[in-house]
Amino acid sequence: VAIDLNADLGEGFGIWRLGDDDALMSVVTSANVACGFHAGDPITMQRVCEQAAARGVAIGAQVGYRDLAGFGRRRIDIPADELTADLLYQVGALQACARAAGAAVAYLKPHGALYNTAADDQDQARAIVRAASLAGDLPVLGLPGSALAVAVEAAGLRFVAEGFIDRAYTPNGRLVPRTEPGAVHHDAALALEQARELANGRVTATDGALLAMPVHSLCLHGDTAGAVELASAVRAALEGDGIELGPFATP
Amino acid sequence: VAIDLNADLGEGFGIWRLGDDDALMSVVTSANVACGFHAGDPITMQRVCEQAAARGVAIGAQVGYRDLAGFGRRRIDIPADELTADLLYQVGALQACARAAGAAVAYLKPHGALYNTAADDQDQARAIVRAASLAGDLPVLGLPGSALAVAVEAAGLRFVAEGFIDRAYTPNGRLVPRTEPGAVHHDAALALEQARELANGRVTATDGALLAMPVHSLCLHGDTAGAVELASAVRAALEGDGIELGPFATP
Amino acid sequence: VAIDLNADLGEGFGIWRLGDDDALMSVVTSANVACGFHAGDPITMQRVCEQAAARGVAIGAQVGYRDLAGFGRRRIDIPADELTADLLYQVGALQACARAAGAAVAYLKPHGALYNTAADDQDQARAIVRAASLAGDLPVLGLPGSALAVAVEAAGLRFVAEGFIDRAYTPNGRLVPRTEPGAVHHDAALALEQARELANGRVTATDGALLAMPVHSLCLHGDTAGAVELASAVRAALEGDGIELGPFATP
């Protein structure tokens, strides 16, 4: 089965840009496109969809809290029904952009604080699932073992697990919290090695043990120094290993 | 052929309400639903779509400038391609809400300053038409004789002309500008009489002449004193006249 | 010492209104003016300041989270330094409006979810205090016994305790949570009686005991049915009791 490479794209707003969309688009197989609430503006969404369609990259709805000022990185205690409506709205907007480009939205991925909240908060996790369901039973991309994963599967939708090439894993297979030392692999070689492990369904934990970590997609970053180079190196290494790359979902 | 009664609905935002949506929903055959840029929030959009679907009322995308502070009543000089993207985004968001309610968006109607600008400005008119086209070749509801009407028909889409029951018409069939005396019929009886004329394809101009005014829809208002009562009276009068009422478009 | 009557004013946004500002302005001695982040627009702020200045009503900065869609009622996990900056920005904007009206901002009061969060969350409480300090050592109006009260006094600023005429108090002097039955006095006569008690520094708790509850201001509401009538009745009753009414702070 093919491994998917996903990254966040279209995360500018108006005159402001973030990351190198063009470079990333040539690396990923799935593009998480920001939908306007925490980042992303309509004309950028349209253009990213056109590029993705031209390259055969799958389009995902990168949905988040209504929080341009905080880039969706601030947890917001929003009632579940309002959250569902906010997310459905975002997905619908992106669906129109995708259709205009001759494509379609293939999945949903929560962004930032919503991603983190949905790892533990069942109400918000279920609100996300309900939006994915109302938007056409979209697959959901996220953290394995999370409340979101449970809620997605309970609803009969498809959950797609992603792995992080630059985050350390605990012996029981969870991400080391960012507040702890060693949580992030700043060394590109280490990240590259972890990418190759994850592409084979494994990861080396902080205690040196090799864990099973069955993920279908690897999350790449594009907005930090050296990120695009690392993403390209990951793609090249996996291709060199003979691993098939491709989107996990086509609409 | 049936006459359509359209009105603006869902024009609140968050805690704020505008007009009596419930009352209007029982009068109209087409609901112009605000899509979040000048008014309208996602959960309200969802609820209005559910109500419309339950009553067989057609759902239209009431699209406008990104201008919550000005309720879309301020003309904005936005480049045509950015305007198209903004409108496509709004329509897509509403389409998702409509689909979730088992319905679909049947038409597009520009709001406020965008409506007025599109009466004369060919660039903005064409930007609207392009959004309607990209969103699935939606019919466009608007002012007969406007630049928008011309642009819609030039693009091969369906233009639906609406009449105003409470606005005076000049001898050559245009609306008397609001800045002139007598532009608005504040007398409900006069508005009611004009509604009956328009439903028969005619209107009495300011010089007393009876003009041909072939309109397919009558625009009702809901946000002024007595507006809902007038709207109900219009519906009752037309029904009493044996005129068939119904949406002009079903998706 | 005079008792202050405070209420939220200027809580509309653009075309949308909330509550009856004109009526409330004739009742209160302090107006908590919304500053644009959760409600309130600049021209409304200017007008409310002019009215307050004309009537000798004290102007307070009703500051909140950046959350128009949620009316500031959603807790947001924002870093303390960013919260301070957001609040300082809001106070400064209102200060300019007040100065233009020949008045000044006399105090700060957090709104909605920020008010509730600051009752327990020391980081956000201190962020509010820092904004009050940077904005000119403004007094802070809030809940007695809260983390905010502690933080204000620790910083050497003036904390002003307010009482709620329509909320039940527990035997240990806290508000009964809204989720519990009997939390809110829906009976106007009961609220009126509690107002008279609070104006004398006492309140009857849910167990019938009469507690000392030294408050300097009573919080009135204006956005619910009968609220303005109740507010007027409270004022009339206190005046009838010979209690002096007046703002707790003049800049």
Added chain:
Amino acid sequence: VAIDLNADLGEGFGIWRLGDDDALMSVVTSANVACGFHAGDPITMQRVCEQAAARGVAIGAQVGYRDLAGFGRRRIDIPADELTADLLYQVGALQACARAAGAAVAYLKPHGALYNTAADDQDQARAIVRAASLAGDLPVLGLPGSALAVAVEAAGLRFVAEGFIDRAYTPNGRLVPRTEPGAVHHDAALALEQARELANGRVTATDGALLAMPVHSLCLHGDTAGAVELASAVRAALEGDGIELGPFATP
């Protein structure tokens, strides 16, 4: 009399940055600080004010339309009284930030489409002037010969004329419109030479004539390729010419 060097600073929003604020801050004598409506967020405003205060750089309120999505570059037909309130709000917010940094706002400069509109539109020009007046009779920095210049002086406020080092001037002393060829000097050497002329109250027009062009400030840019280098070169050249540099206004 000293020549002032002004540039736009603090034009990011949230996670997004624009231009190199730190580099520019070491070149200019006046910083036009974005105030949150078209760019600029509260914590950035606070930090820029602190840096300006530390360096003795004058702080100006870079005010604009409420238009984050368009960076204030879209003309908006907003009623004059609402525009005044919007601008007063922005200035007040910056004044609070400046005061917190031990400084004060020394002047006002309209941004983007507001700058251009105020060159010809008397209503909007007067709305700006009224805000400057209400905010404490602030000097206004702008285009010589504009409607804004006339309105500022008619109101008895101080108008400060600025020159553009990279824009061609017509024989009658106006800027060549951007739509015409040669409107912008893309050659740094040419811009540098024009800066030296303007610092001496002159400019060479498109017909080769040397015009009197008495300006008090030179506008530098920071958000284009090579802009910071050019700005530094201008400062060095003027200092090498023995021209005194300094802010035109201190509060």
